Every structure is written in structure tokens, then in C-alpha cells.
Amino acid sequence: MFDSLFNFINLHNGEDKKEKVLENVISNISFRGANLWILACAIIIASIGLNVNSTAVIIGAMLISPLMGPIVGAGFALGTYNFPLLKKSIKNLLIATVVSLTVSTFYFYVSPFKDVQSELLSRTAPNIYDVMIAFFGGLVGIIAITRVEKGNPIPGVAIATALMPPLCTAGFGLATSNFSYFFGAFYLYIINCFFICIATFFVVKYLKYPSVIIDSKYEKRIRYGISTLIVVMIVPSFYLAYNLYNEKKFTKSVEEFINSEFNSKGYILIYKKISYNTFPKKIDLAFLNQKLSKREIVSYNKLLEEKGLSDTELTIRQNDSDLKSEILRELDKQESSVSEKDVIISKLNNELGKYRVEDPKLIKEMKILFPEVENISLGKVEQYPDTDSTTIQLVLLFKDNENKPVETAKLQNWLSTRLNSKNIQVLKLKEDSKKDN
Incomplete structure (x- = not known):
């Protein structure tokens, strides 16, 4: 029974010849001529997609990107202790990274549209889920590469692991001097590269590809090095995931507080801003007609602690001019699509004003x-x-x-x-x- 189950899940079934697979991997490592042009074009397309917030355009760029080649090559090199191949893979990956950053930075520098869209923002704070996506995406990719029939997984891996968007977002951070975006996006790119490489290493070892150098000393060093790098990569992502969990929990508690204390009592909320990454955390609210006294605001701030929202300050905006400017500023940050009807109404209002x-x-x-x-x-x-x-x-x-x-x-x-x-x-x-x- 166990033998039949093992045969059912055995990766050796349908495996291509190892020499052929290795030859195919090596041929996709180099970034010269056509590969470099394809990479530059893919970067431009991905940057435009991020700029206009188009998911379809970003997916198209990921499909044509040749970035996976040197990363898989590095994983193969580690798994077979082929250090010349590892050196070549890392060199080509660095070339691809520098070219990508240069092209995306130049594009965003000359682009007149520098608004932070949701597609850009989602690549600036990686967490443990991105690690899991990169690792399991890498597993699918290398399993597909080692098959006789490659099938559909390869394009899917290119989309799932998403190597292009983080690089373009890092370029946006450099072009706009927003280094928090740059470091967040570049960290996501490194996570993707590293865990695709590690997934490749594990599959290569499991499929028992022949080693170039059989030396237990080198094998131990590589394993220790990989283990150390895994910890170094995962620990920050766990912290970011924990921070994201706390932020979601805080936002949910604030929503429950607003519903129980204001919405249920007939208060009409016209403005809300929740700031988690400040000290103290801030909740800014404004209501349509209701005005609160200073004593009431103080009592609501005390109630926040009772509700588990410690280190949080509640501010009720009641100055009309201040509120108007704050709302307009907040609206400017949000993505808005103005229809043709809205434009016509605005023009008519301006004409009537004359x-x-x-x-x-x-x-x-x-x-x-x-x-x-x-x-x-x-x-x-x-x-x-x-x-x-x-x-x-x-x-x-x-x-x-x-x-x-x-x-x-x-x-x-x-x-x-x-x-x-x-x-x-x-x-x-x-x-x-x-x-x-």
C-alpha cells in the first residue's frame, strides 16, 4: 500500500533527462542581446501597469519577463555544488536587477504621474505570506522545469512569484526619493529570489541531480549558509506579518467602537481617519450636525482604554474650515475616477459662477x-x-x-x-x- 502511495506522489514519474534539464536551465541564465531587451521592455510595461494601476498590464509584464532564469540557475548550482554556475547565475541576476532598477527609475522619474496607487502600495510591506508564495511558487516552477511535458505551470509561477512589480516599485521609490518604499519593495524582491532559489535547491537534492564536487565539508557549509539565510529572511517577514495582524485587529476594534458609540446612536459620520503607525495611535472623526463638548471628548478617550484601545487618541473635528481642508486632502490621496458627467457638471457650475x-x-x-x-x-x-x-x-x-x-x-x-x-x-x-x- 505504502509503495503504491509513494509511486503515486513520486516526482521521478514523468521526469525529463537530467542532462537535458540542466542544459535548458543553463541556456536561460545569461542576459545578453535579446534577453536584455525583453527584460527592459517588460520592466517598462510593468512600470506603466503600476503607474495606471492596471493589474492586467502587470500580469502581462510578468509573463514575458525572463528574470526566473538566473534564480533557478542559482538553485541548481547550489543543489549540485556547481560553483562556476552559481557565480555565473549570481552575476547575471545582478545585471538583470541593475538594468531593471535603472529602467524603472528612469521611467518613474520622467513620468508626470507619481501618485501612489494600490498596486504600488501593496508591494512595499512584505510579510510571511510573501515568503510562502515565493517558496511554493518556486517549488511548482522547478517541478515543472524537470518534467518531460512542461505544461501550464511556468506562466502561472511567473505571475504568482511576481518578480517584476517589486523591482518597479523599488524604482518608483528611488525616482521619488521615497526610500521606505524602495527598501520595502526591494526586500520583497530579495525574498522572492531567495525562496525560489531555495525551493529549487530542495527539489534538485530530492531528485538527486549529480554533484560536480562531492565533499562533505562543502555540503555542510552550504547547508549552514542556507539555514542562516532562511532565518535572516524569515524573521523580518514574521515581524511585518505580526504588525499587519495587529493593525487589522486595531482597525476592527475601532470600527466596533464607532458603531457602538456613534452610529448606533444616530450620529452621521462624514469623516474618518485611522492612523495606526503613530504614537499615540490616532482616530480622527467628524459628524454632520452633532457637536461634542470637551468633557464628552475626554470621556470617549477614557472609554477607548476600557475597550482595549490603549495608547490611542480620539479627535473630533468640529471646525468647518479645518474639516473641509482635511477632507479634501484625504480625497486627494484616494483613487478617484471622474466620469464624463461629473466633468460636465463641474464645467457648468464654473460657467454659472461667472x-x-x-x-x-x-x-x-x-x-x-x-x-x-x-x-x-x-x-x-x-x-x-x-x-x-x-x-x-x-x-x-x-x-x-x-x-x-x-x-x-x-x-x-x-x-x-x-x-x-x-x-x-x-x-x-x-x-x-x-x-x-
Whole structure:
């Protein structure tokens, strides 16, 4: 029974000739001529995909990228103790990395669009899940390479392990001098390279590829070195995963606090910002109509600790101008797609603004200073002089009291001074014109 089960899962079934596999691996290591051009083009495509936040474009770039070659070559070299091949693989991987960083940095430097999109942001904080993806993706890749029939796994591995996007994100960090993005993305790239290489090493050892040098001393050194590097790579990723878990837990607790203390009581929340990576952690809220006293805000801050949200400060934004600028700033950070209808509405509002007299006190002041003025009509119209351009002119139409006529010149001078504009015309309506109307 055990023999049949072992045969069922045995990787030697369907295995290609070792000499042929090794020859194929070695041929894909070098970055010269066409390979280098393909890599540069793939980097440009991936950078554009990250720039415009297009997942489909990024996937396309990963499919055509030849970056897997030297990484698999390094894994084969370690598994067979072929140090000349290891040296060649590392050299070509360094060439590919430098070329990729240079091309992506140049692209993002000249690109007018430097907004941080979600596809970029997702590559700046790797964790243990990225380690698992790289390792198991590498396992699939090397198993597929050693088969007689390669099948579909190879393109899938290129997508899953995602070597291109972290490099492009690192280039974005260099181009914008955002070194936290650079180090986070480059760390993800190193994780992917290293664990694909380690997965390859394990499969090569399992399939018993012949060693170039059979020396127990070298074998022990390589194993110790690999074990040390695995720990060095995994420990930071565990920390980042733990930090991500705490952040998700904190966000969930904050949402529960807001729902229980505000939403359930009918408070209409119009602004929310949760800052986890600050000390103390911050919760900024604003409500539509409700105003809270300082005492109430203090009591809510005390309640946060009771709810398990220690080292957290609650701020309620109640200053209208401050709130407006904060909301606009937050909206600028978010991804937004403006439809054609929104653009048309915005343009119409701007056009209408040209013809509005937005001064509610003007008519009241006019009635006080010129009580004889009646039937006031006030608005802005386009004036077409003998030139190609147009100007906006304020026109005041009125009918004065028959017993006490209005001094039109005096009224016009007052309006010019009051509105700080000389482009004003004051017209008196006649009795017959009123009847016609």
C-alpha cells in the first residue's frame, strides 16, 4: 500500500533527462542581446501597469519577463555544488536587477504621474505570506522545469512569484526619493529570489541531480549558509506579518467602537481617519450636525482604554474650515475616477459662477442708501466689444419712485466702489417697458 502511495506522489514519474534539464536551465541564465531587451521592455510595461494601476498590464509584464532564469540557475548550482554556475547565475541576476532598477527609475522619474496607487502600495510591506508564495511558487516552477511535458505551470509561477512589480516599485521609490518604499519593495524582491532559489535547491537534492564536487565539508557549509539565510529572511517577514495582524485587529476594534458609540446612536459620520503607525495611535472623526463638548471628548478617550484601545487618541473635528481642508486632502490621496458627467457638471457650475452675484448684503445696502429704487433686477451678462474677446459686465435694472427719482450716476458710482469694479452698467426701466414685459 505504502509503495503504491509513494509511486503515486513520486516526482521521478514523468521526469525529463537530467542532462537535458540542466542544459535548458543553463541556456536561460545569461542576459545578453535579446534577453536584455525583453527584460527592459517588460520592466517598462510593468512600470506603466503600476503607474495606471492596471493589474492586467502587470500580469502581462510578468509573463514575458525572463528574470526566473538566473534564480533557478542559482538553485541548481547550489543543489549540485556547481560553483562556476552559481557565480555565473549570481552575476547575471545582478545585471538583470541593475538594468531593471535603472529602467524603472528612469521611467518613474520622467513620468508626470507619481501618485501612489494600490498596486504600488501593496508591494512595499512584505510579510510571511510573501515568503510562502515565493517558496511554493518556486517549488511548482522547478517541478515543472524537470518534467518531460512542461505544461501550464511556468506562466502561472511567473505571475504568482511576481518578480517584476517589486523591482518597479523599488524604482518608483528611488525616482521619488521615497526610500521606505524602495527598501520595502526591494526586500520583497530579495525574498522572492531567495525562496525560489531555495525551493529549487530542495527539489534538485530530492531528485538527486549529480554533484560536480562531492565533499562533505562543502555540503555542510552550504547547508549552514542556507539555514542562516532562511532565518535572516524569515524573521523580518514574521515581524511585518505580526504588525499587519495587529493593525487589522486595531482597525476592527475601532470600527466596533464607532458603531457602538456613534452610529448606533444616530450620529452621521462624514469623516474618518485611522492612523495606526503613530504614537499615540490616532482616530480622527467628524459628524454632520452633532457637536461634542470637551468633557464628552475626554470621556470617549477614557472609554477607548476600557475597550482595549490603549495608547490611542480620539479627535473630533468640529471646525468647518479645518474639516473641509482635511477632507479634501484625504480625497486627494484616494483613487478617484471622474466620469464624463461629473466633468460636465463641474464645467457648468464654473460657467454659472461667472454670472452669479454672490453678495446677499448688496440689495439690502442698496435699499437703505437708495430707498427710492424699486423692482431691482441684478445680474451679469457677456459683453461683446469690437474684438474677438468677451467681457463679463454687471447690469442693474431698476424702476425708481415717481415722486423721488434716483440719481443714476450716483448709484453707479456707489456700485463701482462697493464691488471694486468699473465694468458696471445701471439702466432705468421706463413705465411702458414694464407694461410690455
